[in-house]
Structures are given as structure tokens and as C-alpha cells.
Amino acid sequence: MPQKQAAATAQQVEEKPDNSNARLVRDSGSIAIATLVSRITGFGKTVLLLTVLGPAIASAFTVSSTIPTMISELLLGAVLTAIVVPTLVRAEKEDADGGAAFVRRLVTAAFTVLATGTVLATALAPVLTRHVFLSDDGKVNTALTTALTYLLLPAVLFYGMSALLMAILNTHGRFKPGAWAPVLNNIVVLVVLGLYALTPGEITLNPVRMSEPKLLLLGVGVTLGVVVQVVSLLPTIRREGIDLRPLWGVDARLKQFAGMGAAIILYVFISQAGLTISTRISSHWDIAGPAIYQNAWALLQLPYGVIGVTLLTAIMPRLSRNAAADDTPAVVDDLGAATRLTMIALMPIVTFFTFAGPQIGQAMYGYGRFGGDAARLGEAVSWSAFTLIPYAMVLIHLRVFYAREQAWTPTWIILGITTVKVVLSVAAPTFVSADHVVIALGVANGFGFLSGAIIGGWLLHRSLGDLRMANVGQTITRVVLASLAGGAVLLIVDKVLGLHRLSDTFGGFGSLVRVGITAIVMFGVAFGLMRLLGIPEIVAITVAISRRLGITPPAPDLDLDGTPLEDIHETTLLPKPDLRAAPYYYRFDPYLDAQTMVLPVIRPDAVELTEKTEFPYPVRQASATARSGVPADSPRGTPDSARTPDGGFRTTSEAGAAVPAPIHRSSTYQGEGGTRVSDDAAGGVPAAESATAAGGGLSTDTPPSGNAGGKSGGPVDSEARPGGAGDDGGPEHLPEDEDHAGPETGVYEAISPQMPPMRVESPSKRIQRGPKLTPGASVAGGRYRLLASHGGARGLRFWQALDVKLDREVALTFVDADQQATDNSGHDGPQAILSRTLRLGRINSPGLARVLDVVRGSSGGIVVAEWTPGRSLKEMADTVPSPIGAARAIRALAAAAEMAHRGGGSLSIDHPDRVRISAAGDAVLAFPGTLSDSDAQSDVRGLGAMLYALITARWPIRIGGLSGSVATVGGLPLADFGPDGTPVEPRTIRPEVPFEISAVAVRSLESNKGVRTAATVQHVLEQASVVDQKTDFIPVLRLGQKPPSAPDETLADPELLAAEKERSQRMMWILVGLGILAALVVGVIIWWLLSVFAPGSSNAPLNEQRNIGLTSSAAPPSSPGASQAPASAPATGGVPVPVTGATVFSPEGTPDNVGSIGSVLDNNPATTWRTDAYFQQFPALKKGVGVLTTLGSPSKLTKVIIESPSPGTQVEIRTSPTASPTLDQTQLIGSAVLGDGTTEIPVRADQPARYVLVWITQLANNGGQFQSSIAEIRFESSI
Structure with missing residues (x-):
């Protein structure tokens, strides 16, 4: 059954x-x-x-x-x-x-x-x-x-x-x-x-x-x-x-999860212990403490649950998968993205809650019996709003640790959080008043999560290596500044428009309208500034919304599927807007249906899981085990069709092209442009000028210690060697050691990067075809997205791309993109090219695009350099530029070549596709890639060729036996050659070319013509570029006549310069706006300080001027059982009641002017007791303030007589059962508005009382400030 x-x-x-x-x-x-x-x-x-x-x-x-x-x-x-x-x-x-x-x-x-x-x-x-x-x-x-x-x-x-x-x-x-x-x-x-x-x-x-x-x-x-x-x-x-x-x-x-279960239970226990202590402290000092503490945190969770979690929903599952797969670079990238999203989403909300907390409290909870404490709840929200940021970061960190099965690490984090929280919570009552203890507990909770975020970040740094948060810091700075600017505008608008009257008049509903108005102002200013400052996520949202509303045209159709493969020397022009104006059109837009480029299709069953490294081509790689191979008969094994003869893996595109899976890149240095390789080794052998010692270095992308499934692989192939080397040469074999499959530490020797074992067979059996590089393809593990091809030369391919992470354009030089090299690690192989090119990163010159990164693969790699805005050399040559401008342009390239030669390197100036003319008019080697046959003499020859091509729009060097009028190099036709085989001089083609410029262009092409160094080319061009300037005579100018401007001989791009000028003007207006905003903020602060401390219309001495009355915000409560005593005719025949003492009654904050309270009982009208000076009327800042008197014996009062010089003051007369009551424990027996002088207030008491409270509910208005004075208080009874 x-x-x-x-x-x-x-x-x-x-x-x-x-x-x-x-x-x-x-x-x-x-x-x-x-x-x-x-x-x-x-x-x-x-x-x-x-x-x-x-x-x-x-x-x-x-x-x-x-x-x-x-x-x-x-x-x-x-x-x-x-x-x-x-x-x-x-x-x-x-x-x-x-x-x-x-x-x-x-x-x-x-x-x-x-x-x-x-x-x-x-x-x-x-x-x-x-x-x-x-x-x-x-x-x-x-x-x-x-x-x-x-x-x-x-x-x-x-x-x-x-x-x-x-x-x-x-x-x-x-x-x-x-x-x-x-x-x-x-x-x-x-x-x-x-x-x-x-x-x-x-x-x-x-x-x-x-x-x-x-x-x-x-x-x-x-x-x-x-x-x-x-x-x-x-x-x-x-x-x-x-x-x-x-x-x-x-x-x-x-049973197998017992250890993890114990860790989680301990985590929860520690967390709840901290909450228990906070609850006990809040309940001990404040009757509303637990309710305020819990609901303030619940109010903070509302925006996080709606906005923060929503924005992180897309990235958190991916982060968990990458962490579980030990894909360290992907985890680091996801952490950066999650941090950016968290700050962009929550920082404006935190700022709004901080500035408008009391109003929010009144708008949400200012009703019924809790109305008197609603503003205090809002104040708690205001002081603890910053907690949202570290709280969100802690949750992100915990997700990574749990995905990596580090169940005990979160326990240490929560232990640090709870320890800091408990210590600050216990100390809070010592430093703040009883009414502010619950607010201090919220601050302590925030500092606890802040310490947890710091601990989590430190532990992640130990586990993952460099977290690469430098670029995230720039975004955070801009977001914080924009949010603070929005908060400042919020305060100004609230003060100028007098929105506090809405709260004073309509209570909670008025506060709700007030919060709505200030929210629109604050978020509008904050996100508007973020848009002007170019925050990528905000720009993506605004672009998508504007497209949906039809304000801007839709994203351009790149027509990628119909793009034919043209000549590699021709530039692929994409019908797109200027990337400098809107580079986000070509990024993935997660917020709406913006059109983006499509990644090449990779069949999910073609290969095994991707290893945790970044690759130069859009392929997947087999899961790596630490020093252990995966047997062919593994249940996760790759089909035979997906394996290459060399033991690697390949993907099969729709065209049937097989792409070998490349290996990881070594990276130990974090530069401005991203990660850099730490060694100049070719084929795994360190170069003499290695950036790190052989002792080891930090790596964030070492292969995982075990496969994704947690199963150990098979034995290591004794033929395996790193770098994918062939049978000949290469580094030593890897030892067959199973002990290396230990936990991931992120540290290894820089000269011995780990990699998955591979079978080695003869090069003749290798079947490799390069990836199909097309606009829209994602390379280097998705880090770069290809935008446009810019030709190529001698096995190199030049591409313009977008760095998705850093949101900037870069120049990519693909080394051995067709994978035709038979010896990857030899002197002429791709790895040697990458190592030589990497040394160019030390050169800082306008004539060389700065090398940012080198991505190594199993065969070939990528050189990442700064993008050079401007025009290609062919495009500039077609405009027939000025010879002087051409000389000035090549002069910059010659200076860069001279610096490289002095350092023992070279630039490989061998093809017009390599060179671009920048917006400043300089010739720049935009696509670095130093080949094996490059030396100083070949660079000098290249300088002459570039100068010749720029002046004549013809290429003076025959390449690969090309000849004839139809032959082109980089889109440039070959030059006409004389009987001696040398090209025709530029002066013959363009007579206006100066002799010096024409001569250096031709003589640099031959080693025996006198021009042998780049310094010579630079010097001659410097002299030639000023030879035609007229300086002999100073022209006579008439009054009001402008001097004639010299003709612009540079090759600067006027469009790019105009765009740069427009950006500068926009930034100037932003700075002007921020300056005006700062001036307004300073003005408001000065006005507020003057209104508080200035004597106004009072004639009292300065030492008797009003004190600032900053106390807790609260709305007036509805006192149960209290009723307004009806006004009646003054009673006669009352008996004076002696008063034995008086104290200042201020349940919210510090009592007002305690030192002069005896003046109300000294029978001297000339001496008075004054309240503090308040810049807002009760009950905006506090419920009220009063004088609690003690009668000689319990009496049934009939009249209270008050002498006061502050007309307009509203008072309530209340009886109290004790000498230290709460306001709710007192009973109302009468009320009145004081006049100037003596005011008699009839009261009706049901029973005798000894303690009587004169409670001030509204202060007198004196020159825009609120303050009241009482000179004498007397009582009469019926007995």
C-alpha cells in the first residue's frame, strides 16, 4: 500500500x-x-x-x-x-x-x-x-x-x-x-x-x-x-x-546541514539579543519608546523594500550564482554594480528622511492618540535614516558569503554589529535626556550596521582581493553632493513658502501635503543634478523615459545581422549619435525596452560551465579544478564536438565556426583604467622588468579550488603545461598534486598563475578559428562591448569599444584575432606582443594612447588603451590639411616614439589604421601593439610615412608586394614612385609644402638619407612649423580695429572642440547654480541664527536675551478626560492660598530658565521668569512648557491670578496628583489668554489638590520670535 x-x-x-x-x-x-x-x-x-x-x-x-x-x-x-x-x-x-x-x-x-x-x-x-x-x-x-x-x-x-x-x-x-x-x-x-x-x-x-x-x-x-x-x-x-x-x-x-544550521541559529540569536537590549532600554526611559523604535525602523524599511530590493532584484541572483561558482572577477563587478545601485537608489531617500523626518512622522502617524508623539517618531527616523545604506551593504555582503558556503562568516559580522549597537545603546541614557533615548538607540543601530558593513567589506577584500571600488567612489561622491543639494533646496522652499503652517493648521493631513511638496522639490533637484553630472543609471532611465514619451528619437538600428564583412582596412561607420553626448544608447538598458546590441548566440550545451575568469572573446570555458582535470566520462563532461584537439573547449556559432576557449588573465595592479597585468612574461617566463616580484602577488581571478559541482576531477595530465604551449619549449610541467584543491585564498605566485590542465598535441592537429568580431559583441567576459571596427594590420584588429563597467570608450587591439600563430609563447608570439605593449603604459605623451590593460588568452589577447576622439589619419588626409598642421601633428607622435626608444622599446608605427588625429590636432598612436620586428629605425620610417600620407593622402611604403593604382593600405592608395624606387616628394604633389617638411617626410623613409632618430624628426618638424610665421613687422591698428588673427594651421577638430566647449559651458552653469544654491543656504543659516540670537525689539540686556529652544518635536496630545472649563464671572471672597515652591515643568527637553523660576513667588512684579526664545510656535517644537507650583496644603481652587508682560500667551491651569507627573496625569481645570498685566483666571476644581501646573500652550509673538514671561502667580480657594 x-x-x-x-x-x-x-x-x-x-x-x-x-x-x-x-x-x-x-x-x-x-x-x-x-x-x-x-x-x-x-x-x-x-x-x-x-x-x-x-x-x-x-x-x-x-x-x-x-x-x-x-x-x-x-x-x-x-x-x-x-x-x-x-x-x-x-x-x-x-x-x-x-x-x-x-x-x-x-x-x-x-x-x-x-x-x-x-x-x-x-x-x-x-x-x-x-x-x-x-x-x-x-x-x-x-x-x-x-x-x-x-x-x-x-x-x-x-x-x-x-x-x-x-x-x-x-x-x-x-x-x-x-x-x-x-x-x-x-x-x-x-x-x-x-x-x-x-x-x-x-x-x-x-x-x-x-x-x-x-x-x-x-x-x-x-x-x-x-x-x-x-x-x-x-x-x-x-x-x-x-x-x-x-x-x-x-x-x-x-543532518548534512547541521553545521550551517548551527551557524544560522547563532546568527539569529546574536541579532535578537541586540534587539532585546534595545527594547529593554527604550522601555525603561520612555513610555512610547518601544513603539517609536520599532515603527521608525519599519518606516525606514518601507522605501528599502519598495525601491532598494526592486533595483537589486536583477543583480542579486547573478551575484549569488557567481559567488557560488567562485567567479571572483564577476563577483567583484557585481559588488560594484550593487553598491552603485544601492547608493543611487537610497542616498536621495536617506537625505529626504534626514531633512524631513519630523514632517514624515506627523504625516504618517499624527492621528488619534499617537498624535502627540508622531513628530518624535519622525525625529527618530531623521536621525537613523543613514542606517539604510550600511544595512543594504550588509545584506549584499551576506548574500556573497552564504553563496560561497561561508556560513560562519556572517556570524562574525552580526557579532560586530550587535557589539557596537549594544555598547552605544547602553551608553545612550548617560548622554541624552529620557525623551531622546529612543532617538539615540536608532543612531546606535545605524552605527552597528556601519561597523558590519566595514567588517564585511574587509572580509570580502581578504577573500576576493581588490574590490575595485575606486570608480564606485566617484559615483558615490556625485550622488551624495546631488542629494545634499536637493536637501538644501528642500529646507529653503519649506522655509520660504512657510509650509509649516500646513502642519500647524491641518495636523497630519497638512503634513502629508507638506511632505508631498517637499518630496517633489528634493527628488527633482537631486535626480536632475545626477542627470547633469552624468550618472550612468540616471541617464539610462531618462533616456528610456524620453524615448517612451516620444521626446527623443528611438535608439538607432545598428542592422548588425545585415552587416557584411568588408575589407579589414575600412572603418565601419555606425549610424549612431555621438557617444560623447549619449554613450548610453549602446549600453544594456535594464529599465525599459531601449534597443541595444545583441550578443552572439552561445548554445548552452556546447561547453561546460564558465570558469571564473575574464576572456577576450565571447565564449564559455570549461569549469576548472585546481590542479585536477575533469575526466572525459564525467557526468558534466563536454560533448566531443565541443572539445578541441588540444584539450580545450570551443563554442560553435551559427556559422559553424569553432572558437577555442581562452585562459585567464593575470592581474595584480589596479590602475586608473582598470586592472593591469603584473608581469611582462611571455609564455609564463617572467621578464626582466616584471612589475611584481617572483615571491607572489595578489590575484582576484585565480581558478577555483574545485569544480562547480564540488566533485574532484581526474588526475592531472603529465603533459599539461600552462599557457597552452605546444610540444616545443614552454614552461615546466605541472606536478601531479591533489593537495592543491584546497579552499580559495586569492593569493598565488605571480609567475605561476594557475589554470586548468590541458592535453597537449602537435600543432598540426589544432583546428582553431578566430571569433567573429562584430559590432555589438561582448568581449573580455562582458567587460567591453564592440562599437566599430577601425581596420587592422599584420594580424592585429583595431576596434572602438565601450567599457561597460567604467562607462567610457576604449580602443581595443586584438592580437592574433584569427588565431593563426603557431607558437603562442615564443618571441614572435601573441604573448610576447602583449608583454612588449604593456611596457608602453609607462609612457605619458600626447602622441600615444595610454595603455590601460592587457587581457591574455590561450591564443592571442587584447590591448586596452584610451580612446582617442577625433578622426582617422585617412579621414584627415582626405580634407587636404595644412602642411604646417600636419607637421605639428606628427611632431607629437615623434615625441612619443623618442620616449619609447629611450626606454628600450618601440611603437610599431607601421600602418595608417593605427594613427588617429586627436581633437587637439595631434597624431596619436591610437592602437598600440608592438610587434617583434619593430625597432627605432622602423618607427622613424613610420613617422615619415605618416607625415607623407597626411599631406598627400597616399601611402609611401609598399606592403606585401602591393602595387598598382588600385592597391590601397588603410584606405590610402599607394604613392607614385620614381625610377629609383623612392616615392615622389610631397612638394611635387602640393607645391605649398615647405621644403623642410617635404624633405623629412621622404628622407625618413630610407635609413641612409640622414634622418635616423625620432628626435631628429621632432626637431625638424618643430623648426618647420614656425618657419612661415611673419614676425618682422607689427601691423598698425586703427582705433577700434581688431588685429588680424593668424590662420589656424593645426588639425584640431572644430566639431569636437565645439562639443568640448559646450560641455565646459554646461559645467560652468552647473557650478554657477551650485554657487547660487550655496549662497542661499548660507543666507538662510545666517538669517536663522540672527532670528535666534539677535535681541530684536527687546530692550533687555544681552545677558538676559532669549536662549535657543531646540527641543523635541511633538504635536499637542488629546488629553483623555480633559475638558475646557467654562468661563464664568470672577469669584469673590476667595481666600489666598500660600505657595511653598515652584519648578519648571518641561517633559520634553531641558527646562527653560530654571535659575529665575523663583521670581514668580517673590511678590515683585519687576522680576520675571522667561521661557526660552523659540523660532516656531508651540506645538511645532514641543507640546509646551509650564510652572509646577506646590501649595502649602491641598486646596480646592476657585481663582488663579497671573501677572505677565506677555499678552497673547495661552495658559492652562491643571492639577497634579504628584510632584513629578506626566502631562497625561494632570487634569484641566481652567484656561485663559493672558493680557498685559494682571489676568484673573476662574477655575473649577472637583477636589482639593496640592500641586498646580500653569501650562503654557502658546507663546507670545514678539518681533517674529516666540517667548513669554510670568512675573507673579497667586491662588485663591473657597475655604
């Missing part, structure tokens, strides 16, 4: 159509809607909870609801996410019963653990609340928290089972039930809170009775929501035929 059931289950799993991708696509829309609805209802639930409950009950509820979620996460949640879910998928695929037995065991074990944990936690509820999360002498009511905890702890079982059932349904392709279940939970809680608000009465806090209807409704109702969440999944479980009957036992799969 069990076998039949298992077979039926397996058949059902196999035949079930819902497992198809089609169903996932159909359900994706519903899942997205459910996620959005869940976030909206969840946020609405939080707002309604605070609005209905108020700060005291909300804090108790927050603590009690946190306990079951923490216990559930500790028991099952984290382990379920990290371990159990992948195991479910494996069990479903591998087990004969489709994983049915594994699911039963898992559900049984999970239910048992959760139920046991629930029972134990419920029994220990008083201990948890009184001794772990709260303190007996704290502000939060422990009795109420304990009562709610009893009612909410059963949710532990349902939280865990809900997560487990969702995971099971997801593995069966059922995603909608799990997406909509939280929505049902939120709806139930919203209904419960609505019923709570409608239920009459209040929860009594002293004593707390479990039988109170509102208490039972709140606790049982919230737990019911979690139960509904679980029950809603059961119908789908039944329809899917998933068997949940108990089955005892532990599956073998779970």
Missing part, C-alpha cells in the same frame, strides 16, 4: 501541469498585486494600531507581539529560509515518492519543535516580560505586557507553520496562496482594531485584569489573524494532495 501511494504521488508530481513555467507566468501578476496589497494593508495596520492604542498601550503591545515573532524566527524561521527550502526542492526531484515522506517528517519535526517552544515560552511569559524585555521600574507597564504576551504567544506555532506551508506550496509551483495569506492576516487585524475603537471603556493599567473585553479582543484578535493566515493555506494543500500526516524520523539530508 505505501508503495502504491508513493508511486501515485510521484506520478502526480510528474504529470502535474501546474509545475510548468507557464503557470508561474500566469500567477506572477497576481503575486505582484498581492505583495502590493500586503504592504499597503500592513502599513495601514501599523498606523491604525498606534492611532487607536496610544503610546502607552502601543508600547506594551509592541513588546508582547515582538516576543512570539522572535521565538518563531529563532526556532525555525531562519533555518527554514536558508536550509530547508533548498532541501525541499532536492527531495522533490530526487526521491522516488516526490519528496512526500520528507515533507511529512519535516512537518512533524517542525510542529513538534514549535509546539514545545510555544508551551515553554507561555510558561515563562512573566520572566520574559519582567526580566528580559522590560524592567520593573521602567515606563512601560509590565503587567499589561505580560497579559498581552499570554494571549499572543500561541502565534509562535502558527507563524512557523505558516512559513513552512508556504515553502512547501512554493516548491509545488503554488505561489498565490502564500502571497495572499498575509493580506488576510492584515485584514483580520484591521477589523479587530476597528472593533477595539468602537468597544466602550478603556484598558485599566493599575491593576490589569485579563477579563477586560478590550484586552481580550486585542490579544485574541491579533492571534486569530495569524491562525487565519495558516488556515487559508490548507485548502490548497489538500488540492495539491500533499500528505501532512505525522511521520517521525530525521531525514539524512537535514
Whole structure:
């Protein structure tokens, strides 16, 4: 019977159509809607909870609801996410019963653990609340928290089972039930809170009775929501035929993850320990502390969940795959991209939250019973908003470590986070007041995550090597500056327009409008500046949006499929805009449907997994094992058709061309243009001028220590040798050592780069064909995207490309692109060419494009150099340039050649396709590549040829026996030759050419004509370029006449110069705008300081001027039970009541002017007590301030007499049961607006009181500042 059931289950799993991708696509829309609805209802639930409950009950509820979620996460949640879910998928695929037995065991074990944990936690509820999360002498009511905890702890079982059932349904392709279940939970809680608000009465806090209807409704109702969440999944479980009957036992799969499970549990425990300590501290000092702390963090999570996670969704799975495959360069690139996206997405939001935090708090939570603390919650958001950045970085780091199966590394990170957080949290009450402790806890949490990001970055640096964050730093700097500029404009607009009146007049709804206006201003300025500063991601978004709206034309059609293979010497012109103006048209646009270039198709089954290195051609490479080969009969083995005779691998394009897989590049130096190779070795032998010592160096792209599947390969071929060398020569053989398959360290000797073993056979058996280089192809592991061909020469191919990572154009010289070289590592081989060219990177000259990088392959490689904007030599020669301008242009190239010759190298100036004329009019060797036959004399000959070609538009050197009028070199026809075999002098073709220039062009072509060095060419051209300048006479100028300008003899490109001038003017306007903005900001700051510290219209001495009143922001609360005392006729016959003492009552912040409070009782109207000077009226900055008096004995007051020189001050008279009350504990017995002089306030007290509070709710307006004074306070009673 069990076998039949298992077979039926397996058949059902196999035949079930819902497992198809089609169903996932159909359900994706519903899942997205459910996620959005869940976030909206969840946020609405939080707002309604605070609005209905108020700060005291909300804090108790927050603590009690946190306990079951923490216990559930500790028991099952984290382990379920990290371990159990992948195991479910494996069990479903591998087990004969489709994983049915594994699911039963898992559900049984999970239910048992959760139920046991629930029972134990419920029994220990008083201990948890009184001794772990709260303190007996704290502000939060422990009795109420304990009562709610009893009612909410059963949710532990349902939280865990809900997560487990969702995971099971997801593995069966059922995603909608799990997406909509939280929505049902939120709806139930919203209904419960609505019923709570409608239920009459209040929860009594002293004593707390479990039988109170509102208490039972709140606790049982919230737990019911979690139960509904679980029950809603059961119908789908039944329809899917998933068997949940108990089955005892532990599956073998779970045992192998015991170590990782322990690490994850320890991680969660450390994290929750930090949260527990923060909750205990906040509840001890602030009655609203837990509610503010938790909801401020939840408010920060809202933009991160909507924006940050959305933008990182595309890159995080790729980062995980690359990390799991030990593809170190790809991981480094993904880290850089993730960091850029994080900063671009979150930095403006962090800035907005920092500047507009109090307004956001009022807009979101400034309603009902929590209105008085909403601004304080917003202030907590403002101070802790910076946490989002390190928090996002920590999550990225953790993803890498878990993917690399370094499960214990995140534990060290969370340990550092929690340690810093706890230390700062414990110290917070020492340095801040009680009302600001919760704000300091948010700051401590931020510094904790900041330390975690630093620790994670350091550990990643140790594991991956150089993280290459230099270019990311430039982007971050621009984003930060743009965000700060937007924040400054926000403050100016808010102050100038007086938007605070919206909050003062309309409360939360007015603050919502205020936040919307300031958000539009701030984000508009910030992202506008990012667009002007050229942030690539922002430009891509704006370009895509403008195309969609029809503002700009669509991306050009490159017509790549129909591009024929032309002569290699002809430049391929692409119908595209100027890349300097909009280089992003040719980049992949992840945000919209912008047209981009298509990568060559690579069949997924043609080769094995790609190794973790970068390659010069768009091919995949076999997975490498550290010093161990992969046997041919491996289950992951490559088909015979994909293997090359030399033991490598190839891909097969649609045209049938097989491309051998190249090897890795060695890289130890991080320069401005990217990575550089560290050695000038040819064929693995270090050159004399190696950049690093043989002792070793740091590499970020060494092959992994094991294959991707985690299986050891076969033995090492004794014939294998690095570099793909042939039978002849080459380095020594690799030893057959299996001990090298250890963990990846990222460190190896620079002279012995590791590489996968390869079989070596005779060169005659090698069948190699070069890759088809076409516009749009991606090379060097996707780092560079080809844009246009610029010809080639002698086995070299010259291409203009886009560096996708650094977002700039580069010049690529493909060495042995056709892979015709038979000896890759010899003196004439491609590797030697790359090594010689690499030395040119030391030369800094206008006549040489700076060498940025060298990418080595198994046969050939790529030289990466800076791109030279301008024109090709042929294009410039066709314009018939000035001979003087041509001489000046070649002079720069001659200077570069002389510098190379002095260093013992050469440039290989041998073909017109190599040379371009820059925007400044200099001839530049734009495509470096030093061949073996190049020397100083050949460069001198090349200089003469370039000068000749630039003047005459003809090539003076016969190449490869070319002759005749139709023969061309680089698009230039051959020159006419005289009887002696020398080309016709340029003066014969163009008589205006100066003799010196014509002579050096011809004599440089022959070694016996007197011009033998590049220095000679440079010197002669310098002299010739000034020979025709007239300096003998100074022309007479009439008044107002401009001197005649000398003719421009340079070859500078006017279009490029105009574009450069336009960019300079645009940058100038940006700087002018930033300067004006800075001036406005400084002006606002000066005005604010003057308004605060200047005496205004007061005649008081400077030492009695007003103090700044910066205290917590809060809106006025609605005092339960307080009612406005009706005005009545003044009572007569009252008995004066003696007053024994007075103190300043300021529950929010430092008391005002404590030293002069005795003036209100000295019977001297000339002495007064003054409040601080405030630049905003109450309750914008605080609820109010008052004087708490102590009567000689309890009295039933009838009248309060106040003498004050501050007319317009509004006061409330309140009685207090204690000498240190909260405002909510006082009772309103009267109110009035003070006049100038004596004001009698009738009051109506129900019972005698000893403590009376004169509470100021509105200050007098004095010259734009707000301050009130009280001279005397007297009381009268009826007895």
C-alpha cells in the first residue's frame, strides 16, 4: 500500500501541469498585486494600531507581539529560509515518492519543535516580560505586557507553520496562496482594531485584569489573524494532495546541514539579543519608546523594500550564482554594480528622511492618540535614516558569503554589529535626556550596521582581493553632493513658502501635503543634478523615459545581422549619435525596452560551465579544478564536438565556426583604467622588468579550488603545461598534486598563475578559428562591448569599444584575432606582443594612447588603451590639411616614439589604421601593439610615412608586394614612385609644402638619407612649423580695429572642440547654480541664527536675551478626560492660598530658565521668569512648557491670578496628583489668554489638590520670535 501511494504521488508530481513555467507566468501578476496589497494593508495596520492604542498601550503591545515573532524566527524561521527550502526542492526531484515522506517528517519535526517552544515560552511569559524585555521600574507597564504576551504567544506555532506551508506550496509551483495569506492576516487585524475603537471603556493599567473585553479582543484578535493566515493555506494543500500526516524520523539530508544550521541559529540569536537590549532600554526611559523604535525602523524599511530590493532584484541572483561558482572577477563587478545601485537608489531617500523626518512622522502617524508623539517618531527616523545604506551593504555582503558556503562568516559580522549597537545603546541614557533615548538607540543601530558593513567589506577584500571600488567612489561622491543639494533646496522652499503652517493648521493631513511638496522639490533637484553630472543609471532611465514619451528619437538600428564583412582596412561607420553626448544608447538598458546590441548566440550545451575568469572573446570555458582535470566520462563532461584537439573547449556559432576557449588573465595592479597585468612574461617566463616580484602577488581571478559541482576531477595530465604551449619549449610541467584543491585564498605566485590542465598535441592537429568580431559583441567576459571596427594590420584588429563597467570608450587591439600563430609563447608570439605593449603604459605623451590593460588568452589577447576622439589619419588626409598642421601633428607622435626608444622599446608605427588625429590636432598612436620586428629605425620610417600620407593622402611604403593604382593600405592608395624606387616628394604633389617638411617626410623613409632618430624628426618638424610665421613687422591698428588673427594651421577638430566647449559651458552653469544654491543656504543659516540670537525689539540686556529652544518635536496630545472649563464671572471672597515652591515643568527637553523660576513667588512684579526664545510656535517644537507650583496644603481652587508682560500667551491651569507627573496625569481645570498685566483666571476644581501646573500652550509673538514671561502667580480657594 505505501508503495502504491508513493508511486501515485510521484506520478502526480510528474504529470502535474501546474509545475510548468507557464503557470508561474500566469500567477506572477497576481503575486505582484498581492505583495502590493500586503504592504499597503500592513502599513495601514501599523498606523491604525498606534492611532487607536496610544503610546502607552502601543508600547506594551509592541513588546508582547515582538516576543512570539522572535521565538518563531529563532526556532525555525531562519533555518527554514536558508536550509530547508533548498532541501525541499532536492527531495522533490530526487526521491522516488516526490519528496512526500520528507515533507511529512519535516512537518512533524517542525510542529513538534514549535509546539514545545510555544508551551515553554507561555510558561515563562512573566520572566520574559519582567526580566528580559522590560524592567520593573521602567515606563512601560509590565503587567499589561505580560497579559498581552499570554494571549499572543500561541502565534509562535502558527507563524512557523505558516512559513513552512508556504515553502512547501512554493516548491509545488503554488505561489498565490502564500502571497495572499498575509493580506488576510492584515485584514483580520484591521477589523479587530476597528472593533477595539468602537468597544466602550478603556484598558485599566493599575491593576490589569485579563477579563477586560478590550484586552481580550486585542490579544485574541491579533492571534486569530495569524491562525487565519495558516488556515487559508490548507485548502490548497489538500488540492495539491500533499500528505501532512505525522511521520517521525530525521531525514539524512537535514543532518548534512547541521553545521550551517548551527551557524544560522547563532546568527539569529546574536541579532535578537541586540534587539532585546534595545527594547529593554527604550522601555525603561520612555513610555512610547518601544513603539517609536520599532515603527521608525519599519518606516525606514518601507522605501528599502519598495525601491532598494526592486533595483537589486536583477543583480542579486547573478551575484549569488557567481559567488557560488567562485567567479571572483564577476563577483567583484557585481559588488560594484550593487553598491552603485544601492547608493543611487537610497542616498536621495536617506537625505529626504534626514531633512524631513519630523514632517514624515506627523504625516504618517499624527492621528488619534499617537498624535502627540508622531513628530518624535519622525525625529527618530531623521536621525537613523543613514542606517539604510550600511544595512543594504550588509545584506549584499551576506548574500556573497552564504553563496560561497561561508556560513560562519556572517556570524562574525552580526557579532560586530550587535557589539557596537549594544555598547552605544547602553551608553545612550548617560548622554541624552529620557525623551531622546529612543532617538539615540536608532543612531546606535545605524552605527552597528556601519561597523558590519566595514567588517564585511574587509572580509570580502581578504577573500576576493581588490574590490575595485575606486570608480564606485566617484559615483558615490556625485550622488551624495546631488542629494545634499536637493536637501538644501528642500529646507529653503519649506522655509520660504512657510509650509509649516500646513502642519500647524491641518495636523497630519497638512503634513502629508507638506511632505508631498517637499518630496517633489528634493527628488527633482537631486535626480536632475545626477542627470547633469552624468550618472550612468540616471541617464539610462531618462533616456528610456524620453524615448517612451516620444521626446527623443528611438535608439538607432545598428542592422548588425545585415552587416557584411568588408575589407579589414575600412572603418565601419555606425549610424549612431555621438557617444560623447549619449554613450548610453549602446549600453544594456535594464529599465525599459531601449534597443541595444545583441550578443552572439552561445548554445548552452556546447561547453561546460564558465570558469571564473575574464576572456577576450565571447565564449564559455570549461569549469576548472585546481590542479585536477575533469575526466572525459564525467557526468558534466563536454560533448566531443565541443572539445578541441588540444584539450580545450570551443563554442560553435551559427556559422559553424569553432572558437577555442581562452585562459585567464593575470592581474595584480589596479590602475586608473582598470586592472593591469603584473608581469611582462611571455609564455609564463617572467621578464626582466616584471612589475611584481617572483615571491607572489595578489590575484582576484585565480581558478577555483574545485569544480562547480564540488566533485574532484581526474588526475592531472603529465603533459599539461600552462599557457597552452605546444610540444616545443614552454614552461615546466605541472606536478601531479591533489593537495592543491584546497579552499580559495586569492593569493598565488605571480609567475605561476594557475589554470586548468590541458592535453597537449602537435600543432598540426589544432583546428582553431578566430571569433567573429562584430559590432555589438561582448568581449573580455562582458567587460567591453564592440562599437566599430577601425581596420587592422599584420594580424592585429583595431576596434572602438565601450567599457561597460567604467562607462567610457576604449580602443581595443586584438592580437592574433584569427588565431593563426603557431607558437603562442615564443618571441614572435601573441604573448610576447602583449608583454612588449604593456611596457608602453609607462609612457605619458600626447602622441600615444595610454595603455590601460592587457587581457591574455590561450591564443592571442587584447590591448586596452584610451580612446582617442577625433578622426582617422585617412579621414584627415582626405580634407587636404595644412602642411604646417600636419607637421605639428606628427611632431607629437615623434615625441612619443623618442620616449619609447629611450626606454628600450618601440611603437610599431607601421600602418595608417593605427594613427588617429586627436581633437587637439595631434597624431596619436591610437592602437598600440608592438610587434617583434619593430625597432627605432622602423618607427622613424613610420613617422615619415605618416607625415607623407597626411599631406598627400597616399601611402609611401609598399606592403606585401602591393602595387598598382588600385592597391590601397588603410584606405590610402599607394604613392607614385620614381625610377629609383623612392616615392615622389610631397612638394611635387602640393607645391605649398615647405621644403623642410617635404624633405623629412621622404628622407625618413630610407635609413641612409640622414634622418635616423625620432628626435631628429621632432626637431625638424618643430623648426618647420614656425618657419612661415611673419614676425618682422607689427601691423598698425586703427582705433577700434581688431588685429588680424593668424590662420589656424593645426588639425584640431572644430566639431569636437565645439562639443568640448559646450560641455565646459554646461559645467560652468552647473557650478554657477551650485554657487547660487550655496549662497542661499548660507543666507538662510545666517538669517536663522540672527532670528535666534539677535535681541530684536527687546530692550533687555544681552545677558538676559532669549536662549535657543531646540527641543523635541511633538504635536499637542488629546488629553483623555480633559475638558475646557467654562468661563464664568470672577469669584469673590476667595481666600489666598500660600505657595511653598515652584519648578519648571518641561517633559520634553531641558527646562527653560530654571535659575529665575523663583521670581514668580517673590511678590515683585519687576522680576520675571522667561521661557526660552523659540523660532516656531508651540506645538511645532514641543507640546509646551509650564510652572509646577506646590501649595502649602491641598486646596480646592476657585481663582488663579497671573501677572505677565506677555499678552497673547495661552495658559492652562491643571492639577497634579504628584510632584513629578506626566502631562497625561494632570487634569484641566481652567484656561485663559493672558493680557498685559494682571489676568484673573476662574477655575473649577472637583477636589482639593496640592500641586498646580500653569501650562503654557502658546507663546507670545514678539518681533517674529516666540517667548513669554510670568512675573507673579497667586491662588485663591473657597475655604
